[in-house]
Amino acid sequence: MNDELDIELTSRYPVVYPPISNSGLHGFECGSGWFHLLDATGCLIQRRMDAAKSEPFVAHQIKEKFGELRVYYSHGDAYVSAVIDVIEGLSGRFCEICGDRGEIHEDQGWLSTRCARHLGTSAGKTVQREGQEAPQTGASPLHSPSIADVIDSALSLFGGNPTHVIGWYTRQAHALGGIAPVDLLNHPAGRAQLLRLIGQIEHGVYT
Template identity: 30%
Template sequence: MNNFIERLFADQYRTLLFSKGFSEGAIFGFECNDGWANLIEATLRLTQQHAEPKALNVKVTQAKEKFGQLRIYHSESDKVIDSVFEIAQLASSSICELCGKPGEVVSHEGWLVARCGNHSGKGHLDRIEAHIVDQKYITSYTQAVDAILSFFGEGAVVWVQQERTAFAGRRPCELLATEEGCQAIYLMLKRLEYGVGV
């Protein structure tokens, strides 16, 4: 991940990424490409929102790509925050690690990677544009995952992995790759919460 994005994360989420004795200007060192930056920011924001009221001292110890998914290793969390990170891992497999567009895990030169159609073919790589922060996606993702956690509790991770009739047989973790998908999940859960038929 480029240093500019890492510095932004270090400024915004320093309590999650560093111990108290860290030096100014320190960089955490995310071991993945920029396409997952919005997903990472949404996950860190959600983690901070859940950790602060409970005075949890959550620390992210490592964040990297492994088998085509984002893996965020952490300590001193609770079950809710564990679920936040697990849901991000599942969602990452539907987001291109290079550009952030919807994608899937494919085999590329013997490695499992998350790629969109433009970045999955051998020798067929579109130019990767500079990362743009998508606040609408970040907000929609945090709302959707927060609603999932509130509605399903400890069953949230299982729920996002299973195909759902309400989403034309798609899995919610796939929908979490886009702002529109996040909004669809949020609206459906809010309707269920208020007893409105889906």
């Protein structure tokens, strides 16, 4: 991850992602394309710690492994564990380089998650993040829900079960015209649509 985005995360969530040097960097060992997932993770864990007054969660190492995000941490309750499981599980659907929709690919025994444009591109190479709105955790001026909001709502819907949440996000949904919910996460209008769908499911409306 480039230094600018690394510092952005440590400044927003200094307890969740503590800086490990005077430079203010946490040292994320992954590409900048997963910034939006780590931003949502920090937001949800910080909310949880503020609400539950629980022992501070601390991320010790965050890296790419076998093409997906891995978070090594201490402390945290069942909700925090579920959030991390969901984020790790969804990371294999977003290009590690730019954050667009991607898939896990194998190249000479190495696994990586890339979109079509960045096949063969190293995560260490700086690439402009295209196709996504500016990084943010809260609502936009148009009151668009954040990725954190949509993930939290899905966890609530499925009783905190990360396996069910990942399965729902990655399966094609008839109510979305055959689109998988994960395909809408990067877009404000898509996230609003997902929240409406989750509300309908909660009230037994499946159209």
